[in-house]
Amino acid sequence: MHICFLTNEYPKTGFPHGGVGSFVKTLAAALVAKGNQVTVVGLNYVPSDETENVDGVNVIRIRKSKVKGLAWYFNSRRIAKTIAAIHSKNPIHIIEGAELAFAFLPKIKGISYVIRLHGGHHFFAEAENRGIAKWKGFQEKRSFAKADAFVAVSRYVKSHTAKYLSYHNKPIEVIFNPINHDLFHPIAMLQDANxxxxxxxxxxxxxxxxxxxxxxxxxxxxxxxxxxxxxxxxxxxxxxxxxxxxxxxxxxxxxxxxxxxxxxxxxxxxxxxxxxxxxxxxxxxxxxxxxxxxxxxxxxxxxxxxxxxxxxxxxxxxxxxxxxxxxxxxxxxxxxxxxxxxxxxxxxxxxxxxxxxxxxxxxEKEAVLTKNLRFYGSIVTAL
The missing domain is CATH 3.40.50.2000 (Glycogen Phosphorylase B;)
Incomplete structure (x- = not known):
């Protein structure tokens, strides 16, 4: 199976990244280890195009547009062209992104589009004591309408997001993020009591x-x-x-x-x-x-x-x-x-x-991986 993740946060040495980047890195490496092909597409941290293979994961970083007011359009256009080029050479089965990922991307027949609920604009509105910004709210609704399926990283994010956005009766499953147990395990080190x-x-x-x-x-x-x-x-x-x-x-x-x-x-x-x-x-x-x-x-x-x-x-x-x-x-x-x-x-x-x-x-990483692969397989089969 060929899975493509859309994220600008895939970890790069010398640059900060968020939890989504860490999640994608852990899951992507686990998928590759099981014989799947994984591509990551996103905007670069620096003003240039870059492609590299990281632990078997093909990472494509695209130069950000500098066109004021229209950067979103040109960025989306380049991401769409990149995805189309990859798909023409090596068919993609699943494209996964966060809540806003698909707002301006044209859908390609034969690819299943999955949104993983990491916490979007609507979800955090209450916590930040703000209203919904029209532009971001529009993007999120548009993106949700294009998705073929959803994965929620907790039961809470599934239910709370449903207060604001529709899943359009599409498949949705709760799957926790996997922990990289190669890194996060007990370490024999004297802790500081203070x-x-x-x-x-x-x-x-x-x-x-x-x-x-x-x-x-x-x-x-x-x-x-x-x-x-x-x-x-x-x-x-x-x-x-x-x-x-x-x-x-x-x-x-x-x-x-x-x-x-x-x-x-x-x-x-x-x-x-x-x-x-x-x-x-x-x-x-x-x-x-x-x-x-x-x-x-x-x-x-x-x-x-x-x-x-x-x-x-x-x-x-x-x-x-x-x-x-x-x-x-x-x-x-x-x-x-x-x-x-x-x-x-x-x-x-x-x-x-x-x-x-x-x-x-x-x-546990293997158990979470199995749940993801089972869900991906059901979506590809149903499409």
Missing amino acids: NITFAGTICEKKGVRQLLQAFRLVKEHFPNAVLNLYGRDWFFPDGRSYIKMLQETVLPELGVFSKDVHFHGAIAFDAIPGVYAKAAVCVFPSHMETLGLVAPEAMAMEKVVIFTALGPGQEVIVDGQTGFLCNPHDTADLASKIMYVLKHQEAVVSIGKQARISVMKQF
Whole structure:
């Protein structure tokens, strides 16, 4: 089977990428290992066209258009031409993209188009306290209408997206993202008993502001605690840096404690396990989540994780047994969960071990791969 993924985030050394890029890299490599052909098509991080083979995955990166106001048109046109050229030489069976992927792409007969719900514009509207932008809302509806099938990465993202968008009675299945167990496994390394670690985009919907506010409460009882944040910065529509906003408005509230808050920036995907290994607790207090992989990946390393109780939190963590769930809008609740872990580090070791057992059942790469291949096969057969 030949599967083509549409993403601009396929990991490239020296450039930050998001969770979608990590997911595609893990699944693509697993598909290739099973004898499938995988192509990734997306816009490049730099102003040039590039093609490379990464672990058997053919990655095509297209130069972005610079035409102001019409870049979306020219970018879509070049992606469409690239897909058509690939298909003419080596027929594609499945094209998969995120929520907006198919808005301006013409469909090619014989190819099945699958949207994987990673969390689109409509999905995050509530978490970001905003209305639906007409342009993006239009694109998402248009893309959904073109899809032949859908995969949801959690039960929550499936049900919540359905509040806004129609699946048009097309096939849809919930399949968790796979964990790369070659990277995320217990590491024999001395952890820092004072190390609180966050990984993800530094932005409001990831709960970073509340985490900083909770850290101030933690410092009052654990003066040696240190907060390490790993991830790329997010920027407001006017170009302002979210990290700079935090440094100017939130960090001053921490007073002398602000010296123990460290923004490390984006790091390479294969460096993340080393970061988690050193942590006494990993904290991901998102306001809204599709589910993603940061929490399950840390859990696979037997780390104690504090995850959001909102959205799909309960799909991955049994509170107090395989980790802890928090109300990300309640800084006192978040702080109390962090302090409990720091105070009972020997006692919570068993929670970390149970966490790994749990995610190995739900996110094991081979099992997830099998579910994806079975679903792909049913869609290709039905078309």
